[in-house]
Amino acid sequence: MPNTRPDFDVIVIGGGMVGATCALALAGRGLNLAVIEAQEPPRSWSQGAIDGRVSALNRASQRLFERLELWESIRELGVNPYQAMHVWDALSGGQIHFDSQALGEPDLGYIVENRVVQRVLWEQLENAEAVTLLCPAGIVGLETDSSGAQLMLTDGRTLTTRLVIGADGRDSLVRTLADIETETVEYAQRAIVAQVRPTDWHRDTAWQRFLPTGPLALLPLADGRCSLVWSADDDRARELLALDDAAFSAALTEASELRLGTLTLDSPRTAIALRRQHATTYIRPALALIGDAAHAIHPLAGQGVNLGFMDAAELAAAILLAHRHGRALGGRWTLRRYERARRHVNAQMLQMMDGFKRLFGNTEPLIVRARGLGLNLVDHLEPVKRLMMQSAFSGQFSATSRQRSASQQRLFSDHFDS
Structure with a gap:
């Protein structure tokens, strides 16, 4: 230089x-x-x-x-x-709950x-x-x-x-x-990101369920909606992205075990390859x-x-x-x-x-x-x-x-x- x-x-x-x-x-x-x-x-x-x-x-x-x-x-x-924050496993049924009150x-x-x-x-x-x-x-x-x-x-x-x-x-x-x-390391997964509207209040709680094909997370937003981050193996992600909004909402509701009631897609979906x-x-x-x-x-x-x-x-x-x-x-x-x-x-x-x-x-x-x-x-x-x-x-x-x-x-x- x-x-x-x-x-x-x-x-x-x-x-x-x-x-x-x-x-x-x-x-x-x-x-x-x-x-x-x-x-x-x-x-x-x-x-x-x-x-x-x-x-x-x-x-x-x-x-x-x-x-x-x-x-x-x-x-x-x-x-x-x-x-x-509430985390649970789809296959084993194990779960763990974290609460800020425990930390004061x-x-x-x-x-x-x-x-x-x-x-x-x-x-x-x-x-x-x-x-x-x-x-x-x-x-x-x-x-x-x-x-x-x-x-x-x-x-x-x-x-x-x-x-x-x-x-x-x-x-x-x-x-x-x-x-x-x-x-x-390529994970051969994609994170599907969107906003969803639950019928039940999210209780200012971050929800995460571990599925065999990848974790599903619902993050609480101030207006009652949730931000969705659904990480799924490539084949499953392609299936989910190919669904119309109603079918995707139904699949998401089922995957979340109705923890927040019915979930309705409320925005376009984007997908990000994970590594x-x-x-x-x-x-x-x-x-x-x-x-x-x-x-x-x-x-x-x-x-x-x-x-x-x-x-x-x-x-x-x-x-x-x-x-x-x-x-x-x-x-x-x-x-x-x-x-x-x-x-x-x-x-x-x-x-x-x-x-x-x-x-x-x-x-x-x-x-x-x-x-x-x-x-x-x-x-x-x-x-x-x-x-x-x-x-x-x-x-x-x-x-x-x-x-x-x-x-x-x-x-x-x-x-x-x-």
Whole structure:
């Protein structure tokens, strides 16, 4: 790269929820930033319309947005807390119920439409200090070395930067251009996503039934509807997608065992091919990957976006620390600090969700019986159940992740409260 001063200190490629969060965590801290995004998020929508894409935000993500002074704006546009989660197995009959009261908390998390989060983030970026939004825009080329990075944009421009952050999704062009490989397992499943209207109140509870062909999840929305995420093996998914709305609603109602009464499809259906994917490295000189660009996970526990937000927070913390001490933003010290904090934690979660997917997809009679007994046993062991709830609630699944979270919080306190 040329030795002249770069156009930007940091360029974030991908202005979705995770990329925009990372940019905002860096904004106003003496850095010159740019965000490259192909399409702006919607700014308005008709009353009663629900985004087909929702996220279940845990407490760690909520606290990050509170630190960034965004949570109240997100709440005003609409969130729905869920107080409980009920999980049951179609083959064994085993079940387990989690309730926020057991933790002494008002809820276990929030169901939030993705467009709500994206709108709040984007509006804050538009007003942030020293942030340039390049939209619509994209890249066609990328070169990096120890001194920085050079980007070739689709409109023919060339930009230079000290650090590129790839937040451009699981099919990341940044990752491809950086020649970073992935460890990938195709699940041969699709997640069918839609909104449904139950005849019975959802009770602010997240419902999940494990079927032999994949898990079915119903997430409670504020207006009484539920967001559906039905993961099914490819053959079953094709059958379900071929049904008309009435037949699909009938199949869904049967699959849910009428836990919420009759379920009626209330939106178009979309389907997403599922896979487990993990980048072999998150970093190159002057480059870091975050969110789905670094890892893709099965949606059965709704942890994907929460992992991405923690990536964004940890990378921002490492960059701010480097900036404070005069270290290279895209140097090995900065980027290794981020990768050490996140890669192992993310790998643990990917493996855990992969294990759950395989366990509950197994139809061997002894396995079915064992998992049913296990679910029922844990449901009656309150200390174990509280520990499981606390881990999911906080997004901290190991002693290492708890240590990292505490370190991150101290660093953010230093920067955000100053």
